[in-house]
Amino acid sequence: MLDPKNHIVALNYGNCLADAGMNSQAVDVLQAAVELSDGMDSELFLNLGVAAKRSGMKKLSIDSLRRSLELKPDQVLAKRLMLAQIEDGERSKDQDWYLTEKENAEYARILFDDYAEKFEEELTQQLDYKVPEQIVELLLQNVMNHSSLSSPDQISWNSVLDAGCGSGLVGEAIHEYTDRIFGVDISQEMVKKTRERRCADGQKMYTMVEDQELVAYMRAQGESSFDAIVAADVLCYFGDLVDFFKEARRILATGQCSGWLAFSTEDVVEGKDDGKAARGFCLLNTGR
Structure with missing residues (x-):
């Protein structure tokens, strides 16, 4: 049973569920953690955004990642995953959150440092x-x-x-x-x-x-x-x-x-990509 006085317990439990691939359950628990918290935990909103993205809950994911960025503007993982889900026409209000080349490198470093043990x-x-x-x-x-x-x-x-x-x-x-x-x-x-x-x-x-x-x-x-x-x-x-x-x-x-x-590269099918291929490169929903 979750400790009603400590959102960290719910956060850790939600993270365990997400690590086990139980993302929809993780979303429920992490949303409960948000309710238990003071709304100022950037990591909590980041993890909720990631779990929601994996569960196909686009709006919840974007809103959670945006909140994570408001609390911690240098959170490159939240930036990358949020922008990957926002349609081109919606990006103007997020123009200050585009990734620099340095942030692209930092995203890859964080991603693969965390993934190294199970990568191969x-x-x-x-x-x-x-x-x-x-x-x-x-x-x-x-x-x-x-x-x-x-x-x-x-x-x-x-x-x-x-x-x-x-x-x-x-x-x-x-x-x-x-x-x-x-x-x-x-x-x-x-x-x-x-x-x-x-x-x-x-x-x-x-x-x-x-x-x-x-x-x-x-x-x-x-x-x-x-x-x-x-x-x-x-x-x-x-x-x-x-x-x-x-x-x-x-x-x-x-x-x-x-x-x-x-x-090697990833395919972007022209005509089915909202015009992204014509620009030479684009950020896909996968975050790549």
């Missing part, structure tokens, strides 16, 4: 996630199609950049074809996972892994530093990609097997 298990075992293997396979095939090589076994890069390396799944797929893999990720917790990766012989899979914002890392690299760059499920957390592509071009080497940039 959920993706590979529960969701049968294959993007790293697929993107590397396509990269190898394209290298062969545009060179005199007849087999992937002939590909031997000097250095590859795993841009937004996460827990190192791209490294597992590509390490046989390169002498060195460099990784960078905004999430310190993800970087820890990547640094622990080992090849079959026990050697470290990655030469060096840095926890840093991706474009800032790229700007610090010398020209022609990498033979290939792979960004698997990374660019969907950016907005404008001009600086990313500019730096990628600068730090990529040239040669028969060099100069390759491989990345």
Whole structure:
């Protein structure tokens, strides 16, 4: 039974329900927590907004996230998820809450620091996630199609950049074809996972892994530093990609097997997206 004098008990219980995937029940409990509180707990409204979003309760989610922001204007998770649900025509009143590039990076850091422990298990075992293997396979095939090589076994890069390396799944797929893999990720917790990766012989899979914002890392690299760059499920957390592509071009080497940039994106179907695709990039309801 919930303690009528302490909304924290209800908040924690609601969070447990949400973590267990019981989002509609979590909404009920978190709404009760709001009634028990003084209405000044930003985290409570954030968690209610997230649970409501997962339950398809759009208005409740937006209202809760907006209240979280009123109480704590630098709450980037609330900003991102609120804006993802607001239609373009409704955004003028929220114009001060658009995310900067710094806030986009902070959103990704928070998201993946929290997700790091269960990230790989959920993706590979529960969701049968294959993007790293697929993107590397396509990269190898394209290298062969545009060179005199007849087999992937002939590909031997000097250095590859795993841009937004996460827990190192791209490294597992590509390490046989390169002498060195460099990784960078905004999430310190993800970087820890990547640094622990080992090849079959026990050697470290990655030469060096840095926890840093991706474009800032790229700007610090010398020209022609990498033979290939792979960004698997990374660019969907950016907005404008001009600086990313500019730096990628600068730090990529040239040669028969060099100069390759491989990345994945999410589909935005033109004509079914309220005109968002025409702008080049947009924030989807998923928060990506």
